[in-house]
Amino acid sequence: MSATRTAVAMSRSRSQVLEAIRQANGVTRGELHRLIGLSRSAVADAVQGLIEARLVVEELPPPRGKGAGAGRPAAVLRPSADSGLVVGLDFGHSHIAAGIADTAGTVLGERRRALDVDHRPRDAFDAVTALVLELLVEDGRTIDDVRTVAAGLPAPLDLRTGRPHSHPVLAGWAGLDPAAELAARLGRPVALANDADLGALGELRYGAARGLRDFVYVKVSAGLGASLILDREVHRGANGLAGEIGHIRLSERGGLLCRCGNRGCLETVLSTNVMETRFRELASSDTDPVFPLRSCAADPEIATYLREAGRTLGRALADLCNWVNPQAVVVGGVFGTAGQAAAHAVREGMLRFAAPIEGAGVEVHTGELGLRAELMGAVAAAGRKARANTG
Ligand SMILES: [Zn+2]
CATH class of the missing domain: 3.30.420.40 (ATPase, nucleotide binding domain)
Structure with missing residues (x-):
């Protein structure tokens, strides 16, 4: 390889490593090697150059922190902060x-x-x-x-x-x-x-999607929307409308009237307002639903309702997962605060309507950041x- 081509390759790998360090908010050299697919020596060279350029700092992790294990703990790499x-x-x-x-x-x-x-x-x-x-x-x-x-x-x-x-x-x-x-x-x-x-970017940077490359994030709160992350970037679509799944109609006829004017939208089954109304109808006590939902899912009637709602969401996501084959679905917003029960229900719905997902091993997680x-x-x-x- 000529000196020029070697320099270009080094510069490209350095940019790749720098962006991965910035996105990961604390990552070891070994994790970078697995995350980016560069050789260990290429990662080591790139990291050394970035430290010398003061774009990256390395820290020894605290006991039991990320990177700690048997033997000498691996240093965690972070982007340098400036005063802004x-x-x-x-x-x-x-x-x-x-x-x-x-x-x-x-x-x-x-x-x-x-x-x-x-x-x-x-x-x-x-x-x-x-x-x-x-x-x-x-x-x-x-x-x-x-x-x-x-x-x-x-x-x-x-x-x-x-x-x-x-x-x-x-x-x-x-x-x-x-x-x-x-x-x-x-x-x-x-x-x-x-x-x-x-x-989606929040969970990618700080939460449940750290280290993922391709995933779907679904936010279920007062409204319902989704985001598609491909190669760690948001896919917005031709007009910025990618992921607008809240007003997908579940059937041609019937269903509740939606605030958009149509009937039977996904949002009429799964949004904060709908959940609050259903909870009041179902709850054995007359107290308002509390968030996180995990705390009221102990009520068997509410747990059954949440399971059905999660399956409906999974059904709406099944085709998307077959088309783009994401590594994972991350469920956020208020519904995500129901914890693992919500994730299981969404996965059940996906499996029922999209059999290949089982083979592709799509994971379903709830967000770690909740409403933040x-x-x-x-x-x-x-x-x-x-x-x-x-x-
Ligand atoms: Zn609608």
């Missing part, structure tokens, strides 16, 4: 949340508030700005320290305009330019993303952007 901050924002249908982190992705503070986001978007922009300023003050910082901001919205985004697709479920947002509204308040450009896409996944994904997306800006 990144901000992640999460807008749900009925909550807002904000988080701040350093550019390496270490979360320094986060806060969440209930608010009617669907009908009061400008109040939501004001309130989330106030949360960011509170977090910065508590950390002794100002908005001048913020490098990048990323925000998730509970709606598909039009990739051409950067605005939410017009849709009856977010009618109060018609004509608004959320990125411009937020940028005007924060004094920083704001990158928008779909909330399920950010939930979308916010953590926004923080991760803002961190990626900050690092891209600095090369």
Whole structure:
């Protein structure tokens, strides 16, 4: 190999290793070798170059920490932090949340508030700005320290305009330019993303999907959306509508009236509102359902309902899994807080309608981050952007 080609190959493997270290939030050389498929010596050379360039630091893990085992514990590699901050924002249908982190992705503070986001978007922009300023003050910082901001919205985004697709479920947002509204308040450009896409990135960076390459993330909360991660990147589709599975109709006739105007959408079987209504009908006591759902799944009637709802979701995911053959499905949002029972039910539904899945070994997990996944994904997306800006 010529000297030039050798240099190009080294540079490419160094970029690959750097991005993997940034995404993994703590990874050993051995894990990098398995994750990327480069030889151990190529990984070692790339890591050495990155440490010398001060882009990566190595830490000895604490006892029983990641990388510890028999013999000398392996050093954990992390991206270097600079002094700047990144901000992640999460807008749900009925909550807002904000988080701040350093550019390496270490979360320094986060806060969440209930608010009617669907009908009061400008109040939501004001309130989330106030949360960011509170977090910065508590950390002794100002908005001048913020490098990048990323925000998730509970709606598909039009990739051409950067605005939410017009849709009856977010009618109060018609004509608004959320990125411009937020940028005007924060004094920083704001990158928008779909909330399920950010939930997937959150679990990829900090939670149940760490180390995965191809997976499907499903968020079941006030709305229902999914995200497809292929080769560790979000697949948005031609118009940004990939993963909009909440309004898939389960049958041509019948079913409950959905807020989109159709009947029998997946969301009429599985969303927070539907679950709350069913829980009140089913629960042996008259107390409201509590989250995480794990705590009320002890009620046999509720457990049966959750199992049926999970199977229905699995049925909706079965075809997708046959088409793209993901390594795993990660169930997030409120439904994900039901724990392993939810994961088992989804897998049962998938197996019933897509037999090849059994052979392909698709795993079903519930998210590790619970209702924080979308916010953590926004923080991760803002961190990626900050690092891209600095090369
Ligand atoms: Zn619908």
